[in-house]
Amino acid sequence: DGGITQSPKYLFRKEGQNVTLSCEQNLNHDAMYWYRQDPGQGLRLIYYSQIVNDFQKGDIAEGYSVSREKKESFPLTVTSAQKNPTAFYLCASSLGTGGYEQFFGPGTRLTVL
Amino acid sequence: AQSVTQLDSQVPVFEEAPVELRCNYSSSVSVYLFWYVQYPNQGLQLLLKYLSGSTLVKGINGFEAEFNKSQTSFHLRKPSVHISDTAEYFCAVRYRSGGSNYKLTFGKGTLLTVNP
Numbered sequence: 001d002g003g004i005t006q007s008p009k010y011l012f013r014k015e016g017q018n019v020t021l022s023c024e025q026n027l028n029h030d031a032m033y034w035y036r037q038d039p040g041q042g043l044r045l046i047y048y049s050q051i052v053n054d055f056q057k058g059d060i061a062e063g064y065s066v067s068r069e070k071k072e073s074f075p076l077t078v079t080s081a082q083k084n085p086t087a088f089y090l091c092a093s094s095l096g097t098g099g100y101e102q103f104f105g106p107g108t109r110l111t112v113l
Numbered sequence: 114a115q116s117v118t119q120l121d122s123q124v125p126v127f128e129e130a131p132v133e134l135r136c137n138y139s140s141s142v143s144v145y146l147f148w149y150v151q152y153p154n155q156g157l158q159l160l161l162k163y164l165s166g167s168t169l170v171k172g173i174n175g176f177e178a179e180f181n182k183s184q185t186s187f188h189l190r191k192p193s194v195h196i197s198d199t200a201e202y203f204c205a206v207r208y209r210s211g212g213s214n215y216k217l218t219f220g221k222g223t224l225l226t227v228n229p
Contacts (some may be wrong), residue, residue, distance in 0.1 A: 040222075042203065042219040042220055043217075044219075058216065090156055092157075101162055103159075104149075106155055107154070107155065107156050
């Protein structure tokens, strides 16, 4: 079955540590996205990538970094510079960026202690 | 900048009652519009989308939405809800052209709770 996988489902880290969230898709989609979800805030875009080896900052990129070395993979690193990293993180992909719907992974819940 | 307003943060209804979840967006230019559903601790699933054509769009699970350009609205409706429809619903909008061609802007969500 084609889809998007995110791992792990739950992640706990100590304050000051960097952590990398995994996102893999086998849908052959060109575009991939990372969102952050907080209660009552909706989804906010962190980074997106339209093609391999290219990515753009979204609305709340500070304290985060990404890479896109393969079409299937778009890992997100939450750095120690992110002031409030505890949140639900969603990865998505789309066939293209012009009007195509985005398909979402199951999410990773990150808790920083 | 684009904005999406979901007018109700929570909507409680009884099973088999009709429901309408409201969504308004700020742009007056051509847009693409989407409704997504999210069950607890899961990702988002597409319910329906409007890209062009008929203003009444039918989606999965018996939901439909109507695009109203003059009122910049895209309200979601279902004539008879089930307990299993309990979830959070997100409206999203994307410009068809322009500098924001590659992003969706989401509303803050409406929690639909269906009671027996």
